[in-house]
Amino acid sequence: MRGRTPTSAPATAGEIFRLVRDGVAGTRTEIGRETGLSRTAVAARVDRLLADGLVTEVLGAAATGGRPAARLQFHAGGGTVLALSVGVSRSKAAVCDLAGEILAEDVLDQPASVGPHQLLGDAVAMLEKLLLDARVDDAGIRGIGLSIPGTVDGTHGWSVGVPSLPGWERVELPPLLTSRFDVPVRVDNDVNVMALAEHAAHPDVDDLLMVKIGSGVGAGLVSGGVLQRGAWGAAGEIGHIPVHDGPGIGCGCGNVDCLEVVASGRALVRDLSALAGPEREVHDIHDVVALVKQGDPDAVRLVRIAGRRLGEVLAAAVNLVNPALVAIGGDLVGAFDPLVAGVREAIYRRSMATATQNLRIEPGLLTGRSGVIGCAILVLDEVLAPASIDRALST
Numbered sequence: 001m002r003g004r005t006p007t008s009a010p011a012t013a014g015e016i017f018r019l020v021r022d023g024v025a026g027t028r029t030e031i032g033r034e035t036g037l038s039r040t041a042v043a044a045r046v047d048r049l050l051a052d053g054l055v056t057e058v059l060g061a062a063a064t065g066g067r068p069a070a071r072l073q074f075h076a077g078g079g080t081v082l083a084l085s086v087g088v089s090r091s092k093a094a095v096c097d098l099a100g101e102i103l104a105e106d107v108l109d110q111p112a113s114v115g116p117h118q119l120l121g122d123a124v125a126m127l128e129k130l131l132l133d134a135r136v137d138d139a140g141i142r143g144i145g146l147s148i149p150g151t152v153d154g155t156h157g158w159s160v161g162v163p164s165l166p167g168w169e170r171v172e173l174p175p176l177l178t179s180r181f182d183v184p185v186r187v188d189n190d191v192n193v194m195a196l197a198e199h200a201a202h203p204d205v206d207d208l209l210m211v212k213i214g215s216g217v218g219a220g221l222v223s224g225g226v227l228q229r230g231a232w233g234a235a236g237e238i239g240h241i242p243v244h245d246g247p248g249i250g251c252g253c254g255n256v257d258c259l260e261v262v263a264s265g266r267a268l269v270r271d272l273s274a275l276a277g278p279e280r281e282v283h284d285i286h287d288v289v290a291l292v293k294q295g296d297p298d299a300v301r302l303v304r305i306a307g308r309r310l311g312e313v314l315a316a317a318v319n320l321v322n323p324a325l326v327a328i329g330g331d332l333v334g335a336f337d338p339l340v341a342g343v344r345e346a347i348y349r350r351s352m353a354t355a356t357q358n359l360r361i362e363p364g365l366l367t368g369r370s371g372v373i374g375c376a377i378l379v380l381d382e383v384l385a386p387a388s389i390d391r392a393l394s395t
């Protein structure tokens with residue numbers, strides 16, 4: 001295996017699986033060459049991977065004059081993971097294959113304010129139905145990825161800070177899912193998993209800033225190809241950075257004119273409904289987006305101002321981490337044009353030219369699906385890691 005030194009322990013089945021999954025080695029001969037293992041040792045490990053369904057064997061093209069070599073391929077159908085992306089007003093659940101493709105999905109229309117016990121209980125019932133829809137049995141489930149709109153202690157799966165969700169503070173979440181599905185659970189922040197999903201959708205980009213603008217505002221950072229969670233999992237919490245020319249609105253965190261109170265979906269609903277006449281009712285973000293799409297001048301103007309304030313905060317982030325791509329997601333992305341016009345205006349005014357020269361600011365490629373796909377990737381990274389595969393094969 002690449003990077004192995006002569007003193008390394010012999011490559012395990014899990015490490016061979018990684019070679020196959022990454023496309024580094026596809027035949028037993030190539031695996032032998034990469035790992036230095038004997039033919040017998042390679043065959044024994046490959047047999048275990050085949051038996052577990054993690055790889056399949058296909059006949060390759062015949063080499064001139066020789067027998068066609070059997071090629072090993074990663075088998076995306078060799079199991080499933082469950083994905084659950086909790087939102088403030090609604091959540092999404094999905095069953096995905098081992099490549100992160102969605103096999104079945106549904107929306108749980110329930111405010112997260114009902115609390116984690118009820119919400120995750122209902123989500124489990126929904127996942128059971130989705131497994132039936134996808135005709136997948138429990139035995140193939142290898143893990144669950146969960147995201148919540150708050151700060152997460154990923155090591156223990158605790159919710160640490162969830163200002164937008166009363167009742168979710170300091171709750172150990174995995175047991176609420178493992179009581180029904182006895183598999184590993186990974187928990188992360190909602191924007192972090194969106195960043196994972198957009199990173200996977202942009203394999204050419206190793207430095208990206210994912211910005212979610214929905215009811216609240218948050219960001220997730222992929223730097224050097226790796227998601228950056230920070231020391232306490234709070235990296236990317238941009239919602240409580242104050243803007244400089246706000247109207248003086250107090251925020252729950254104690255500051256004034258935080259991004260969340262001046263430039264979030266919630267703020268736009270508040271400001272637009274204050275202006276709205278009897279003909280123009282504004283109850284939620286979807287109303288704001290609909291008005292922007294109709295060209296309503298107030299809606300377009302307010303969204304552009306929100307974009308400018310978001311851009312003010314993002315400009316500092318752009319100077320600090322020099323992303324190649326700022327991907328915008330969340331419910332307000334439907335009003336992308338005026339939003340991003342404002343964002344661009346502020347970023348180009350306030351960031352270094354060297355940081356903005358080739359900077360792309362685009363809507364995310366996975367709009368509406370990045371939450372569940374990101375949850376699937378989160379847990380796949382864990383359960384398909386060589387050490388996890390070896391553990392699973394040994395039981």
Ligand SMILES: [Zn+2]
Nearest residue numbers: 240251253258
């Ligand atoms: Zn605040």
